[in-house]
Amino acid sequence: xxxxxxxxxxxxxxxxIVIGNDDCGGGTFPExxxxxxxxxxGPHPHCLALEGHWLQTSYSGSFRAxxxxxxxxxDPALDVFLPPTTTxxxxx
Numbered sequence: 710x711x712x713x714x715x716x717x718x719x720x721x722x723x724x725x726i727v728i729g730n731d732d733c734g735g736g737t738f739p740e741x742x743x744x745x746x747x748x749x750x751g752p753h754p755h756c757l758a759l760e761g762h763w764l765q766t767s768y769s770g771s772f773r774a775x776x777x778x779x780x781x782x783x784d785p786a787l788d789v790f791l792p793p794t795t796t797x798x799x800x801x
Contacts, residue, residue, distance in 0.1 A: 711745055713763040714777035714790070722781040722790065725766065728757075738765055738772050766790060 711733045715724040726749070733745030742765040748756050749763045766777035774789035775781075782791045 710768075711741060712766045712768055712776070713745055713749060714766045714781070714783070715759075715761045715763055716783045717761075720783040720785065722777045722779055722783065723761075725777055725779065726757075726759075726763075733765070738767065741765060 710727050711730055713726055713728065714722045715726075717723050728745060728748060730741075732748040733741040735741060745765055746763050749759050750756070750761075752758055764773075764777075764783060766773055768776050770776055774787075775792065777783070777790040778792070780793045782793070783789075784791055
């Protein structure tokens, strides 16, 4: 299975989906990413036809630093997903 994260215009992850390895050319990153993107964004009947900017993420963290989750940020300069940071003060 291959995982793809929907990244908005601010590079925040809004959704993560799973597609079959067959739908992204066997699942080997980075070659699999454009094939998976075409399957996700494609207009023909065998595609998902989902709009947006989808980036492949690794469940095992073997690329792009960690598995992307909703609320994570994508850093295009480093090509990594970064977890959200909390700014809450510790409770007393």
